[in-house]
Amino acid sequence: MLTFWKNVLENSPDAYEKAVRARDARIGAFLEFNPKRHLGNAAHKAASAEKHAVLAGLPFGVKDNIAVDGFRLSCGSRILEKFTSPYHATAVQRLMDVGAVPVGKTNLDEFGMGSSTDNSALGNTTNPWNEDHVVGGSSGGSAAAVAAGLVPFALGSDTGGSVRQPASFCGVYGLKPTYGTVSRFGLVAYASSLDVIGALSADLDVLQAVYEVMSGADAFDQTSIDVQSLGSRDAEAGGAASLGYRGKSPCLGVLKPDQLELSAEVSETYYACLEGFRSLGYEVKEISLSMLEYVAPVYYTIATAEASANLARYNGVRYGLRPDYAENPDELVRLSRDQGFGPEVKLRILLGTYVLRSGFQDQYYLRAQKIRTAIRQDFEAGFGEVDMILTPTFPRQAFKHGGEDMSPFEQKQADKFTASANLAGIPALNFPAGVLKGLPVGMQLLAPAFGEPRLLAAARDYATLYQPELAPGYERPAGEQ
Amino acid sequence: MDTQELYVTADLAHIQLTEEEVSRLALQVDQMVAYFSKMSEFDVSGLEPTTHMQVSRSRVRADERRDIPGAHPDILLDAAEELEDRFIVIPNVL
Numbered sequence: 367m368l369t370f371w372k373n374v375l376e377n378s379p380d381a382y383e384k385a386v387r388a389r390d391a392r393i394g395a396f397l398e399f400n401p402k403r404h405l406g407n408a409a410h411k412a413a414s415a416e417k418h419a420v421l422a423g424l425p426f427g428v429k430d431n432i433a434v435d436g437f438r439l440s441c442g443s444r445i446l447e448k449f450t451s452p453y454h455a456t457a458v459q460r461l462m463d464v465g466a467v468p469v470g471k472t473n474l475d476e477f478g479m480g481s482s483t484d485n486s487a488l489g490n491t492t493n494p495w496n497e498d499h500v501v502g503g504s505s506g507g508s509a510a511a512v513a514a515g516l517v518p519f520a521l522g523s524d525t526g527g528s529v530r531q532p533a534s535f536c537g538v539y540g541l542k543p544t545y546g547t548v549s550r551f552g553l554v555a556y557a558s559s560l561d562v563i564g565a566l567s568a569d570l571d572v573l574q575a576v577y578e579v580m581s582g583a584d585a586f587d588q589t590s591i592d593v594q595s596l597g598s599r600d601a602e603a604g605g606a607a608s609l610g611y612r613g614k615s616p617c618l619g620v621l622k623p624d625q626l627e628l629s630a631e632v633s634e635t636y637y638a639c640l641e642g643f644r645s646l647g648y649e650v651k652e653i654s655l656s657m658l659e660y661v662a663p664v665y666y667t668i669a670t671a672e673a674s675a676n677l678a679r680y681n682g683v684r685y686g687l688r689p690d691y692a693e694n695p696d697e698l699v700r701l702s703r704d705q706g707f708g709p710e711v712k713l714r715i716l717l718g719t720y721v722l723r724s725g726f727q728d729q730y731y732l733r734a735q736k737i738r739t740a741i742r743q744d745f746e747a748g749f750g751e752v753d754m755i756l757t758p759t760f761p762r763q764a765f766k767h768g769g770e771d772m773s774p775f776e777q778k779q780a781d782k783f784t785a786s787a788n789l790a791g792i793p794a795l796n797f798p799a800g801v802l803k804g805l806p807v808g809m810q811l812l813a814p815a816f817g818e819p820r821l822l823a824a825a826r827d828y829a830t831l832y833q834p835e836l837a838p839g840y841e842r843p844a845g846e847q
Numbered sequence: 848m849d850t851q852e853l854y855v856t857a858d859l860a861h862i863q864l865t866e867e868e869v870s871r872l873a874l875q876v877d878q879m880v881a882y883f884s885k886m887s888e889f890d891v892s893g894l895e896p897t898t899h900m901q902v903s904r905s906r907v908r909a910d911e912r913r914d915i916p917g918a919h920p921d922i923l924l925d926a927a928e929e930l931e932d933r934f935i936v937i938p939n940v941l
Contacts, residue, residue, distance in 0.1 A: 435917065452926060453917020545900040559899050586915060588906055589899065663885045674860060681861070683937055685926045695940050700863040712862055713875050716853070719860040720880065733886050735896030740889070742897060775878055791900025815900075 368569065370846050371518040372423040375405055375467055378845060382425070385845035386469075386516045394491040395501075395511035397430050398438050399470035408462040420575045422465030427511040427520035429504075430471040431478055432563065433552035434458050437468070441554050442476045442486035445686045445706025455552020456587065457521060457563050457580040464579055472507025472520060476708045477677065478528055478556045480504050481777040484767060485710045492767070493535060494837035495805050499764040502532030505566065509536040512566050515836065515843040519567035519576055525557050526665050527759070527784025529564035530796035534759035534808025537798045537834055539573050539825065540566045542784075544815045545791035546591040548577075549584030557672035560665075560788040568834060574822050593816060609820045611753045616824065618643055619653040619752030629762035635800040635807040636758050642831045643756070643824075651752055657744040658782055660737050665785035666778060667721050667734035674718025680706060710774075738789050745790045749814045754824060757783045759796045759810040763803075787812055795821040798834035806835070848877050 374382045383401050390396050409422075428434050431441045433451040440446045458468055475485035483491045483506025491506050493499040494514040501510045505522025509532035512520050522529040524542040533540025542564045553563055563580065567573040583592040611617070620640060628636060644650055682688030682702025689705060692698035707715070721730035748755060761780050765772035772780075787794035792815050799809040811821050848856075853873050857864050864872065917923075920933075929936040 433917075449926065451917070452922040453915075459916075559897075585908065585913070660886065660889060663883050666879065667883050667886070678861075684935055685928065688928065688938065690938060692938055692940050696861075698938060698940050699861045703861055704863040707862070709868075709871075712864075712868070713872060713879075715860050715862060716856050716872060716876055717879055720848070720852075720856045720876070721883065723856065723859065730883055730886070732896055733891055734883075735898060736891040736894040737886055737889055738897040739894045740891075742900075775875075775882075778879075779882075789897075 367843060368420070368518070368572070370843055371425070374843070374845055375401060375423060375425055379405065382845035389514055389516060389840070389844050392492070392497070393494055393510050393514045394489050395472055395507045395514060395516055396427065396470045397440060397442070397473050397489055397507065400437070401425060401467070401469040403436055404434070404462065404468050408467045409465045418464045418575045418579050420571055421461065421579065424466045424519065424572070425469040425517050426461065426466050427470055427472045427508055427517045428458060428468050429474050429508050429520070429522045431474060431523055431554040432458065432521055434468045434471065437471050439554065440471070440488055441478075442474045442488055443706065443708065443711070444487045445680050445702070447488060447687065449685055453552065455563075456549035456584045458552065460579050461576065469517065472505070472511055474507055475504035476711050477554070477673070478504040478523055478525055479673070479710050479714055481531060481781070482765070483507060483532070485708060487708045493764050494840055495537065495764070498766055499805065500535065500767055502535030502764060504528040504532070506532045508566050509533050509538060509540070512536070512538045512568055513837045513840065515840045518569060518843070519565055519572050522564050522566055523553055523556070524562050524564045524788065525560045526669060526781050526788050529566060530759050530784050530794060530808070530810060533566050533796040534806065535764035537801065537806030537808070537837065538566050538568045539570060539798070539834075540564065540796040541573055541577055541818070541821070542787060542794045543577060543581060543818060544593070544793045545788070546589045547581045547593045547816070549587040549590045551584055551586035555676040557669040558676065559672060560669060568836065570822060570826055570829065577818060609823055610817070611820070613649070615647045615649055616754060616820065617649040617651055617752045619651055619748055619755040621658070621757060622652060622654055625655070625658055626758070627761055628758055631763055631802040632758045632761060632807055635802065636809065639799045639809050639828070640756065642828060646827050646831065653748050653751055653755070655744050655748060655786070657737070657741045658786065661741060661782040661786045661789060662779050664734045664737045664741065665781060665789055666717070667730050668738065668789070670714045670718035671722050671731045672718070674715045674722060677711070677715055682706070741786065742790045745786070745792060753813070754817070754820060755812040757810050757812070759783060759808040763805040763807055783810055791815060793818045793821055795825055797825045797828060799828070799832060801835050848873065848880055
């Protein structure tokens, strides 16, 4: 399959484009698709670095809140619907430097705010496994594009689970790296102390290479960290010791059952997964993350506060949607934002503004930041006992469109497993662990900061027991004869 | 949160709300603020706030001009809706 992907743009770009457009008419993964736009701009395959040769020639999708020169950067919002990016995000540029080719922009919940991609103002995306169900969010277009065989990998952003949750709903791998390891130059800011660029793929070699290429310090992002020295391929070759495990075999931490609150399908898969790891020689140890119940309120306090500040820049003056007429400058700003933002974005801006209001700051934002410290310490204590922690990614499988079986409020509460990694700044990986009743179930592995190599190694181990299934009808890549 | 509070907050956020939006958002905002109040159960004494992860100090660089990709003034001006010479035109607001 990888051989097909490596050659498809060079050998048959027209057939590929046609096949993707035909498939995507049902899925709605892409907001913009033009595989030839950057075909000549990526490094030539032959010239690309040998170490990451696996990526040379591969087409990839980019969530539409990450900048790709010449493509729109809409963030799924009417306010930026017509905005075209004048430059590449560093993560995109680095992938192009090793020969990968950005082919289009994928749909998302507006500004990354949501768990379904139904909050996009610009398009409807549906789950390739079952069209009645959502694709997850907010990087739902990226997850759908990978699951439907439109691209071998795609970029997403993860503020509270936005790479991992759609990956679990679509049955693909989704990596949220350690905070700061991937430059955010070119990522439209949502909540700056939580945001990170991640990747989705059905292939672990590709995912690992994408992570390695994207990561590393960048002069254009003050928060970026140099992690090149970690060299995960070398670590893998060096075995358990170089991955930092305390014993000969890795030790997995699991939560007490009363902390889980899972649907029957996710629960069944979770315990089967635990048994699977045991059979692979992993040690399993119960730990208590006592702060877990505070994760969602703390996360939504911090995320909305930071969002209200970051989204203050959309005022209709220098770029973006604006009304034809306004009585005064103040009204120009208010009307632009009223017409440009959707309901969920308005809700979060209002919440963020409220928790930052003078008189309320100590009660909400400052308190949330202090509890965040306790959450971080909770994980530090946990990683004093175990090498990784295994949780479900989301308490249930993909829900239905329109929130009929899961309200928007319940969706927010269910972010506790994923958002904990963002609050603690640690890496986390969704891996496909089974398919029940026609929908995938994903599990999440968490590791201490910079522990991406052990997450990938554990996912490789698990893949010897369970090979991820592809969505029915999409087993072959788009355009393969 | 009463409706008056919601209007004050919306004003601070530069968001204009229709009456229909007010009745819908008031419920949703209330629900979330009540959810946030769970945080008051937890004793935070002695805890320092976490503002960012993995950032121990500010990073400095040489004070010299550098070219940021795509940040040339002409390219950025092109992103504006309407230009007159090198000025951005906005709707008549006076």
